[in-house]
Each structure stands twice: as structure tokens, then as C-alpha cells.
Amino acid sequence: MKEHDAYSWRNAWFRRSVVSLVVLTLASFLVGFVWLPSVHSDFTAQGLWASICQAAGVPSSWSSPGSQGNPAAQQSTHVVLERSMARAGASDAVGRGATLALNCTMCHGAQGISVANAPNLAGQYPEVVIKQLKDYKSDKRQNATMQALARNLSERDIEDLAAYYASLPKARTAPTTYDEKLPALVRVGDPMRNIAPCISCHGGVDQKLGTPWLEGMPHDYLVAQLQAFKDATRRNDSQAQMRSMVRAMTQAEIQEVAAFYARKVGTGEKH
Ligand code: HEC
Ligand code: HEC
Incomplete structure (x- = not known):
């Protein structure tokens, strides 16, 4: 086997490690962004994207109205203080x-x-x-x-x-x-x-x-x-x-x- 074949798709070991890496990544995404947030009391089930943004620290005001990540953060007064x-x-x-x-x-x-x-x-x-x-x-x-x-x-x-x-x-x-x-x-x-x-x-x-x-x-x-x-x-x-x-x-x-x-x-x- 030539040396660069080690990183080729034809190499079974390489193929297996790429596949297992992809599977692992997907699994940890599901756990971190879907399963763990869903057991939190303030989970609002707005889909994967909102969870990812929230986990990444994107302020909820960036997302479109009605898709705010945290119900406790909802706009809650009409009064503009002057x-x-x-x-x-x-x-x-x-x-x-x-x-x-x-x-x-x-x-x-x-x-x-x-x-x-x-x-x-x-x-x-x-x-x-x-x-x-x-x-x-x-x-x-x-x-x-x-x-x-x-x-x-x-x-x-x-x-x-x-x-x-x-x-x-x-x-x-x-x-x-x-x-x-x-x-x-x-x-x-x-x-x-x-x-x-x-x-x-x-x-x-x-x-x-x-x-x-x-x-x-x-x-x-x-x-x-x-x-x-x-x-x-x-x-x-x-x-x-x-x-x-x-x-x-x-x-x-x-x-x-x-x-x-x-x-x-x-x-x-x-x-
Ligand atoms: C029957 C009793 C009662 C009467 C009469 C009453 N209040 Fe109250 N008021 C309360 C209570 C109890 C609270 C706290 C309620 C809560 O937990 O939100 C409150 C809260 C308030 C607050 C909020 C204060 C703060 O620090 O957040 C204001 C302002 C207020 N009342 C003004 C008035 C005014 C003006 C009147 C007359 C027009 C009035 N209240 C009549 C019982 C009363
Ligand atoms: C970043 C500013 C900020 C800090 C820090 C803060 N508060 Fe407040 N607090 C507010 C505002 C603004 C309100 C009025 C909310 C509203 O508009 O109803 C409030 C309301 C309250 C009320 C209700 C009072 C009433 O009469 O309605 C209590 C009690 C209170 N705060 C206690 C505390 C205590 C205790 C701490 C410290 C642990 C604290 N706050 C720290 C901004 C703050």
C-alpha cells in the first residue's frame, strides 16, 4: 500500500473512522441541542436552529418575533419609560x-x-x-x-x-x-x-x-x-x-x- 492510501476512501480504516466521527458528532448534537434543552423547564421546542443559537449565546432578540428562546424573556410591558x-x-x-x-x-x-x-x-x-x-x-x-x-x-x-x-x-x-x-x-x-x-x-x-x-x-x-x-x-x-x-x-x-x-x-x- 502506498503511503497516501492511508487517507484514501478506499482504506477501510479511514472509512470507518470518518463514519464513526460523523455518527458521534450527530449524536452529541442531538444530546446537546435537542435532548438536554428539552428537559429544561423553559424549553420552548422551537426547533433545532433556535436551540443551537441559544446554546451559542445568540441574544433571543436576534431571532424573529414569536421565536424567542426563553419565555421568561418575553416582552412584557407596553410602557416606554421616559x-x-x-x-x-x-x-x-x-x-x-x-x-x-x-x-x-x-x-x-x-x-x-x-x-x-x-x-x-x-x-x-x-x-x-x-x-x-x-x-x-x-x-x-x-x-x-x-x-x-x-x-x-x-x-x-x-x-x-x-x-x-x-x-x-x-x-x-x-x-x-x-x-x-x-x-x-x-x-x-x-x-x-x-x-x-x-x-x-x-x-x-x-x-x-x-x-x-x-x-x-x-x-x-x-x-x-x-x-x-x-x-x-x-x-x-x-x-x-x-x-x-x-x-x-x-x-x-x-x-x-x-x-x-x-x-x-x-x-x-x-x-
Ligand atoms: C383593596 C386594596 C387596594 C386598593 C383599594 C388599591 N390598591 Fe393598589 N395595590 C394593592 C395591592 C395588594 C398591590 C400589590 C399587588 C400585586 O401583587 O401586584 C397594589 C399595588 C399597587 C401599585 C404598584 C406599586 C409597586 O410598588 O409596584 C400601585 C402603583 C398601586 N397599587 C396604586 C393604587 C392606586 C392609585 C389606588 C387607588 C386608585 C390603589 N392602588 C388602590 C391593593 C390595593
Ligand atoms: C438592573 C437593575 C436592577 C437590579 C440590579 C435589581 N433590580 Fe429589582 N427591579 C428593577 C426594576 C426595573 C424593577 C421594576 C420592574 C417593573 O417595571 O415592573 C424592579 C422591581 C423590584 C421589586 C418589585 C418592587 C415593586 O414595588 O414593584 C423588588 C421587590 C425588587 N426589584 C427587588 C430587588 C432586589 C432584592 C434586588 C437585588 C437582589 C434587585 N431588585 C436588583 C431593577 C433592578
């Missing part, structure tokens, strides 16, 4: 909002501080109140009471309510700082699990537009919301930013950060 929403309303807006808010005191408290495990609204950023009310109104965030109430609110009502609540003193006026003892997730997050520090969005270091003020919120409300993001029963966070972080958190961590933000110490004003 800086103007964060501006305080005119003084007549606050007065009108105060009148409208008489329908809300039963649960959210006379001064916007809840004693019923509903969220505090006092001092909440106006764009947060606007976004959340619009999400309830368009059924993007689910809560039977709030959806029913929001349905009857006009754009103007929503803006005026937001202006009114922004004008009330917060449950805790001081944001979290690095000077106190912080849970690790609040201070530094966990890069290995893609959890950004809470303090980088929720105030303290930075407040990202549309991110709620959490300081002094009722403990049970915080736990319920984190759990709802984890179960994806709450899906109105754009780009699934809360969902993807909380999914990686343990129950103990949820309890820990909720207890931290609900803490009553500090310079908070009393209602």
Missing part, C-alpha cells in the same frame, strides 16, 4: 391626585404607607407609579383588585396620582449606603449567577429609571413580589431583568434581602 415621567407634576396635579387617592387609602394607607401589606406608595418615584398602573390597566401585571381599579383610571388620573404620591414623605427617607452592613446580594450581587447588586438599581449607588423605591416596604410584599418574579407569575419587568436575577436566588436569599429592605431602623420619617 425621563419626563419622573418629573414632579404641577401643583394642581397633586391636588387632583389627592382626591383620586381617597379610593386607595383603604389598602395603601392614608399617607401612602400601607398597614395592610400592600406596597407603600408614599415618595415612590412617579414613573414607577405610572408604569405599574399602566401595566395593571393593560393586564401586563396581574392583581384582580389593581387591574379592576386601574381600568377606570385615565392617563391624566394616573399621572396625577403619581404626582400626589411622589409628594408624600417616604417610609424611610435614607437610601441604602455602603456604610451599613449589607447582605452580599445588595452590596455586590453575585457575578457568577448574573445577579447585579440591588444597590446599583434600587437607589444607594444609582436609581435606574423605573426602578421602585424599596426602603421600608412591607416585608411580606417584598417576598411576594420576589417570589412572583421567580415563578414568572409577574412578568412586567422589561427585558426580564428582575426575573432572570431572582430565578437564581434561593429562598433564604429572598428572605434575607426582603428583611433588609423592610427594616425599620434608620432615619425614616414616621407616618
Whole structure:
């Protein structure tokens, strides 16, 4: 046999090794891109191509609408946040909002501080109140009471309510700082699990537009919301930013950060 025949198709050994390589490659493709993803809870069975793109790290927004790889990442709010929403309303807006808010005191408290495990609204950023009310109104965030109430609110009502609540003193006026003892997730997050520090969005270091003020919120409300993001029963966070972080958190961590933000110490004003 001439030496170059070793790499020729006529050589049985060469033929066999090529065939087994092809078979092995196909088998590992099937396992890696079809079988393994299909046993994941968030598998959406959009075919081989989507799985390959997902495995290769292609952002789901590159694929055509409706073929997004991860159901938890679905576009989940119609509200486009604008800086103007964060501006305080005119003084007549606050007065009108105060009148409208008489329908809300039963649960959210006379001064916007809840004693019923509903969220505090006092001092909440106006764009947060606007976004959340619009999400309830368009059924993007689910809560039977709030959806029913929001349905009857006009754009103007929503803006005026937001202006009114922004004008009330917060449950805790001081944001979290690095000077106190912080849970690790609040201070530094966990890069290995893609959890950004809470303090980088929720105030303290930075407040990202549309991110709620959490300081002094009722403990049970915080736990319920984190759990709802984890179960994806709450899906109105754009780009699934809360969902993807909380999914990686343990129950103990949820309890820990909720207890931290609900803490009553500090310079908070009393209602
Ligand atoms: C019967 C009790 C009740 C009444 C009345 C009520 N709310 Fe609520 N509200 C709740 C509860 C409970 C939640 C949290 C629901 C959830 O889990 O999504 C909530 C959530 C909200 C939120 C979201 C806050 C956040 O931090 O995400 C806003 C804004 C809000 N309500 C505004 C209002 C306004 C304005 C009114 C009056 C027009 C009102 N609510 C009346 C119980 C109530
Ligand atoms: C990348 C920015 C970002 C980081 C980091 C972040 N959040 Fe959020 N969080 C948001 C945004 C934005 C919302 C509002 C989502 C929406 O529009 O409904 C939110 C909502 C929440 C809510 C619901 C509050 C309410 O009243 O509706 C809770 C609770 C919460 N975050 C807790 C946390 C905790 C605890 C951490 C740290 C482990 C954290 N978040 C980290 C951006 C962030």
C-alpha cells in the first residue's frame, strides 16, 4: 500500500473512522441541542436552529418575533419609560391626585404607607407609579383588585396620582449606603449567577429609571413580589431583568434581602 492510501476512501480504516466521527458528532448534537434543552423547564421546542443559537449565546432578540428562546424573556410591558415621567407634576396635579387617592387609602394607607401589606406608595418615584398602573390597566401585571381599579383610571388620573404620591414623605427617607452592613446580594450581587447588586438599581449607588423605591416596604410584599418574579407569575419587568436575577436566588436569599429592605431602623420619617 502506498503511503497516501492511508487517507484514501478506499482504506477501510479511514472509512470507518470518518463514519464513526460523523455518527458521534450527530449524536452529541442531538444530546446537546435537542435532548438536554428539552428537559429544561423553559424549553420552548422551537426547533433545532433556535436551540443551537441559544446554546451559542445568540441574544433571543436576534431571532424573529414569536421565536424567542426563553419565555421568561418575553416582552412584557407596553410602557416606554421616559425621563419626563419622573418629573414632579404641577401643583394642581397633586391636588387632583389627592382626591383620586381617597379610593386607595383603604389598602395603601392614608399617607401612602400601607398597614395592610400592600406596597407603600408614599415618595415612590412617579414613573414607577405610572408604569405599574399602566401595566395593571393593560393586564401586563396581574392583581384582580389593581387591574379592576386601574381600568377606570385615565392617563391624566394616573399621572396625577403619581404626582400626589411622589409628594408624600417616604417610609424611610435614607437610601441604602455602603456604610451599613449589607447582605452580599445588595452590596455586590453575585457575578457568577448574573445577579447585579440591588444597590446599583434600587437607589444607594444609582436609581435606574423605573426602578421602585424599596426602603421600608412591607416585608411580606417584598417576598411576594420576589417570589412572583421567580415563578414568572409577574412578568412586567422589561427585558426580564428582575426575573432572570431572582430565578437564581434561593429562598433564604429572598428572605434575607426582603428583611433588609423592610427594616425599620434608620432615619425614616414616621407616618
Ligand atoms: C383593596 C386594596 C387596594 C386598593 C383599594 C388599591 N390598591 Fe393598589 N395595590 C394593592 C395591592 C395588594 C398591590 C400589590 C399587588 C400585586 O401583587 O401586584 C397594589 C399595588 C399597587 C401599585 C404598584 C406599586 C409597586 O410598588 O409596584 C400601585 C402603583 C398601586 N397599587 C396604586 C393604587 C392606586 C392609585 C389606588 C387607588 C386608585 C390603589 N392602588 C388602590 C391593593 C390595593
Ligand atoms: C438592573 C437593575 C436592577 C437590579 C440590579 C435589581 N433590580 Fe429589582 N427591579 C428593577 C426594576 C426595573 C424593577 C421594576 C420592574 C417593573 O417595571 O415592573 C424592579 C422591581 C423590584 C421589586 C418589585 C418592587 C415593586 O414595588 O414593584 C423588588 C421587590 C425588587 N426589584 C427587588 C430587588 C432586589 C432584592 C434586588 C437585588 C437582589 C434587585 N431588585 C436588583 C431593577 C433592578
